[in-house]
Amino acid sequence: MALLEAKDIYRSFQGFLALAGVSLSVAEGSFHALVGPNGAGKTTLFNVITGRLRPDRGRITYEGREITGWPTFRIARMGLAISFQRAQPFLSMTVLEAVAVACLGYQGRTFALLKPLRDFKEGLAQAEEALQKVGLEKQSSRRVSELPLGDLKRLDVAIALAGRPKLLLLDEPLAGLSRAERREMVAFIRELLRKEGVTLLFTEHDTEAVLHLADRITVLHQGRVLAEGSPEEIRQNAEVRAAFLGGGA
Numbered sequence: 365m366a367l368l369e370a371k372d373i374y375r376s377f378q379g380f381l382a383l384a385g386v387s388l389s390v391a392e393g394s395f396h397a398l399v400g401p402n403g404a405g406k407t408t409l410f411n412v413i414t415g416r417l418r419p420d421r422g423r424i425t426y427e428g429r430e431i432t433g434w435p436t437f438r439i440a441r442m443g444l445a446i447s448f449q450r451a452q453p454f455l456s457m458t459v460l461e462a463v464a465v466a467c468l469g470y471q472g473r474t475f476a477l478l479k480p481l482r483d484f485k486e487g488l489a490q491a492e493e494a495l496q497k498v499g500l501e502k503q504s505s506r507r508v509s510e511l512p513l514g515d516l517k518r519l520d521v522a523i524a525l526a527g528r529p530k531l532l533l534l535d536e537p538l539a540g541l542s543r544a545e546r547r548e549m550v551a552f553i554r555e556l557l558r559k560e561g562v563t564l565l566f567t568e569h570d571t572e573a574v575l576h577l578a579d580r581i582t583v584l585h586q587g588r589v590l591a592e593g594s595p596e597e598i599r600q601n602a603e604v605r606a607a608f609l610g611g612g613a
């Protein structure tokens with residue numbers, strides 16, 4: 365069954381068509397990659413799915429419910445997680461505080477004058493659990509801004525998992541990592557999400573990692589779906605090889 369569906373999505377920027385009728389179906393339990401050369405429209409589609417951008421046309425459904433145009437926070441509360449780690453306010457917090465604040469945010473709580481301590485303690489307990497899941501418990505009192513990139517990416521996942529999502533969206537989770545770190549990150553994502561039963565939709569430029577991690581791949585090119593299939597089908601698709609895989613992107 366499809367957990368997420370995008371149907372015939374159009375989105376333009378000042379007359380430039382970034383998405384020209386894209387459809388995508390993410391099956392529950394799958395690891396689905398969205399790939400394509402620079403400017404193909406991947407981030408724009410992510411932003412439309414998560415409510416950061418409104419599509420000009422088309423529909424997004426999640427668990428069979430139409431969510432097109434819903435605000436991001438409402439979509440997040442339905443169990444569709446996106447990463448927050450690069451948001452400025454998080455950088456000055458400790459690792460534990462960043463995850464705790466995210467936990468409270470998912471539950472629609474804030475630091476009000478009344479009951480803040482009890483809520484925050486609950487948030488901290490959940491945050492500790494999330495940090496253990498990603499192996500960052502020893503870093504919990506470090507500032508987010510001091511973390512090496514590999515740990516920042518794990519924090520990204522911890523923050524997303526704190527909302528107990530069904531679907532996780534990761535935009536280039538391996539960007540900036542060394543070859544060895546990328547391998548480790550792929551194994552980490554795969555094991556953790558399988559254990560948690562989380563469906564994954566991700567973008568990534570590292571072709572080797574995509575072929576290892578994904579069980580379904582959609583290839584975007586110039587705002588359109590060029591191909592869709594299993595890693596093996598995509599690897600053998602001549603059009604894809606010409607437009608993308610052979611291009612070293």
Ligand SMILES: Nc1ncnc2c1ncn2[C@@H]1O[C@H](COP(=O)(O)OP(=O)(O)OP(=O)(O)O)[C@@H](O)[C@H]1O
Nearest residue numbers: 377378380382400401402403404405406407408409
């Ligand atoms: N806010 C914006 N204003 C104007 N043009 C935009 C905007 N956002 C995206 N675009 C354009 O839309 C096209 C698709 O961009 P998008 O960022 O979705 O591509 P992408 O596939 O994510 O690329 P990359 O792999 O480089 O991140 C690009 O030509 C980009 O310049």
